[in-house]
Amino acid sequence: MTMRTKQSFLWFGWILLSGSCLGSFVVEKNNLKITSPNSLKGIYECAIGNFGVPKYGGTMIGSVVYPKTNQNGCKPFDSSLSSKPGTFPSFVLIDRGECYFTLKAWNAQKGGAAAILVADDRTEPLITMDTPEEGTGSSKDDYIEKINIPSALISKSLGDKIKSFLSSGEMVNVNLDWREALPHPDERVEYEFWTSSNDECGPKCESEINFVKGFKGAAQLLEQKGFSKFTPHYITWYCPEAFILSEQCKSQCINNGRYCAPDPELDYKRGYSGKDVVIQNLRQVCFFKVANESGKPWQWWDYVTDFSIRCPMRENKYTEECSDQVIKSLGIDLKKVKDCVGDPDANVDNPVLNNEQDSQIGNGDRGDVTILPTLIINNRQYRGKLSKAAVLKAICSGFQETTEPSICLTPDMETNECLQNNGGCWQDAAANITACRDTFRGRVCECPVIQNVQFVGDGYTHCEATGALRCAINNGGCWKETRGSTTFSACIDDHTKGCKCPPGFQGDGVNSCKDLDECKEKLACQCPECQCKNTWGSYECSCTDGLFYTRENDMCIGKYAASVTGGGIVWMVILILAVAGAGGYAFYKYRIRRYMDSEIRAIMAQYMPLDNQPETSIHAQGDV
Ligand SMILES: *[C@@H]1O[C@H](CO)[C@@H](O)[C@H](O)[C@H]1NC(C)=O
Numbered sequence: 001m002t003m004r005t006k007q008s009f010l011w012f013g014w015i016l017l018s019g020s021c022l023g024s025f026v027v028e029k030n031n032l033k034i035t036s037p038n039s040l041k042g043i044y045e046c047a048i049g050n051f052g053v054p055k056y057g058g059t060m061i062g063s064v065v066y067p068k069t070n071q072n073g074c075k076p077f078d079s080s081l082s083s084k085p086g087t088f089p090s091f092v093l094i095d096r097g098e099c100y101f102t103l104k105a106w107n108a109q110k111g112g113a114a115a116i117l118v119a120d121d122r123t124e125p126l127i128t129m130d131t132p133e134e135g136t137g138s139s140k141d142d143y144i145e146k147i148n149i150p151s152a153l154i155s156k157s158l159g160d161k162i163k164s165f166l167s168s169g170e171m172v173n174v175n176l177d178w179r180e181a182l183p184h185p186d187e188r189v190e191y192e193f194w195t196s197s198n199d200e201c202g203p204k205c206e207s208e209i210n211f212v213k214g215f216k217g218a219a220q221l222l223e224q225k226g227f228s229k230f231t232p233h234y235i236t237w238y239c240p241e242a243f244i245l246s247e248q249c250k251s252q253c254i255n256n257g258r259y260c261a262p263d264p265e266l267d268y269k270r271g272y273s274g275k276d277v278v279i280q281n282l283r284q285v286c287f288f289k290v291a292n293e294s295g296k297p298w299q300w301w302d303y304v305t306d307f308s309i310r311c312p313m314r315e316n317k318y319t320e321e322c323s324d325q326v327i328k329s330l331g332i333d334l335k336k337v338k339d340c341v342g343d344p345d346a347n348v349d350n351p352v353l354n355n356e357q358d359s360q361i362g363n364g365d366r367g368d369v370t371i372l373p374t375l376i377i378n379n380r381q382y383r384g385k386l387s388k389a390a391v392l393k394a395i396c397s398g399f400q401e402t403t404e405p406s407i408c409l410t411p412d413m414e415t416n417e418c419l420q421n422n423g424g425c426w427q428d429a430a431a432n433i434t435a436c437r438d439t440f441r442g443r444v445c446e447c448p449v450i451q452n453v454q455f456v457g458d459g460y461t462h463c464e465a466t467g468a469l470r471c472a473i474n475n476g477g478c479w480k481e482t483r484g485s486t487t488f489s490a491c492i493d494d495h496t497k498g499c500k501c502p503p504g505f506q507g508d509g510v511n512s513c514k515d516l517d518e519c520k521e522k523l524a525c526q527c528p529e530c531q532c533k534n535t536w537g538s539y540e541c542s543c544t545d546g547l548f549y550t551r552e553n554d555m556c557i558g559k560y561a562a563s564v565t566g567g568g569i570v571w572m573v574i575l576i577l578a579v580a581g582a583g584g585y586a587f588y589k590y591r592i593r594r595y596m597d598s599e600i601r602a603i604m605a606q607y608m609p610l611d612n613q614p615e616t617s618i619h620a621q622g623d624v
């Protein structure tokens with residue numbers, strides 16, 4: 001009986017799909033750019049897997065590794081796949097087949113791979129790698145939640161080419177690019193979440209409700225600030241005309257077979273029926289409609305989380321009464337919601353559910369919605385794990401660059417690519433300065449600003465401190481050494497950039513400045529009486545025969561000018577100046593005496609007549 005019910009449900013789904021839009025399920029793709037070897041260079045398409053964390057909005061560089069054994073990745077890898085320091089992260093290439101895609105990805109991640117490329121095993125258009133269907137997975141498929149590396153399916157022909165290059169010892173380098181995986185036209189992201197109120201479908205329902213709970217805060221913030229326009233949606237099926245009066249349709253459908261949902265237990269005689277699920281889904285659509293009309297569409301997130309906590313199926317509380325209580329506690333007009341739901345037993349259309357059925361059909365790039373849950377961002381289906389960080393990353397990549405809200409730029413959105421090999425950016429490990437900065441779009445290599453000092457350079461191989469305070473930080477990247485109480489530095493504060501060894505040293509100024517041996521290099525202290533001794537950064541010079549060394553003239557001199565041993569002209573000049581100075585002094589003394597004499601004479605003359613005798617001056621001196 002269970003089997004029969006399931007078959008008819010699947011059949012309903014098939015009728016809707018084949019009747020209106022066969023084959024418009026869209027495989028979401030991103031770009032895979034091969035950068036080496038030359039003969040394989042180019043941009044190829046690959047399909048984003050529906051698990052793990054695709055780096056929406058970002059890129060990732062890696063080197064392909066094809067394991068020697070366990071090539072289908074169905075067993076854990078015993079030797080590490082992770083890359084060695086200083087090399088590209090490893091993208092492990094795995095063959096399709098023999099086990100679930102998710103198991104391959106999980107084994108690759110545990111082995112240390114940064115991403116997994118799955119090579120198709122047949123020639124066909126790219127498919128979407130999905131998680132195992134409920135019921136078919138093993139009981140231990142909780143690992144699916146833990147997959148956080150991105151995955152991509154590549155065509156058989158590309159896989160074969162990569163393998164042949166690898167086997168001939170060539171390195172295959174790849175750039176995975178998700179920057180255009182989602183359109184990012186403007187400053188607002190439109191997104192839809194296709195879900196169901198059914199909470200009894202195993203791990204898939206659990207992860208769905210956990211996502212809603214975890215994402216609620218971010219979703220409400222984005223909506224309240226006008227950054228997003230969110231719409232929840234619910235899939236319904238219809239019952240083929242000939243079966244409207246059958247037991248299956250009666251228990252799974254409302255409004256005379258117009259809107260149906262699968263039975264939660266896949267057994268319509270037991271527990272809740274598909275009809276209960278459709279009605280609750282309808283209440284949730286109506287709740288959104290009423291909340292939206294009152295200007296608070298984000299209250300849907302509160303209603304859905306509160307309902308799942310307060311009214312779960314397993315506690316037999318999945319009822320209208322319980323739902324009404326939740327609606328009332330959120331301050332929403334219950335009557336409006338009930339009017340929107342209408343009478344499920346009436347043979348009439350429900351405009352809200354008609355609208356849901358119409359929206360299910362794809363348009364443009366989007367494709368039909370056939371998988372639950374499905375997230376659609378800017379009219380494209382999201383692929384990847386349903387987790388807050390992964391989904392927020394995808395939504396953030398839907399904003400035109402630089403218009404993304406601050407929630408996209410917080411630390412928990414970072415990709416942590418800088419942790420591995422410093423993201424390939426410049427760094428000064430000794431000074432703990434790096435140009436690598438994590439963002440949700442992936443890492444950027446940008447010379448930093450540290451303590452108001454701007455570093456400039458390409459960010460990859462070179463960054464240099466510039467400006468007035470630059471020597472304060474890591475000595476401006478220049479050489480500096482202290483011996484005893486002496487320090488020499490190659491950083492000059494008033495130069496905006498560059499390093500220069502101080503006098504007495506030679507070198508590049510960055511890594512080293514070597515002491516210059518002034519004695520050996522015959523740069524100073526070379527006179528016959530000079531005795532030269534090199535010191536660190538300078539030299540000492542002494543003179544024989546009781547002479548003195550003068551550093552400014554770099555020579556030995558005696559106590560008297562006569563013992564000039566070199567630089568004779570200078571000493572002649574000094575001698576002349578000395579003679580001239582002595583003469584000048586004598587003349588000055590003479591002038592002073594003459595002046596005093598004449599002054600005294602003038603004073604004395606007032607008291608007595610004087611003759612012109614010189615000795616009066618002596619007398620007068622004693623008198624005054
Ligand atoms: C929500 O409300 C806005 C304006 O009030 C309206 O434009 C929009 O169509 C509504 N959305 C739905 C799904 O009813």
Ligand SMILES: *[C@@H]1O[C@H](CO)[C@@H](O)[C@H](O)[C@H]1NC(C)=O
Pocket residue numbers: 432
């Ligand atoms: C390096 O700097 C970062 C932040 O600037 C800091 O968190 C980290 O602890 C530093 N590491 C060392 C070894 O100093």
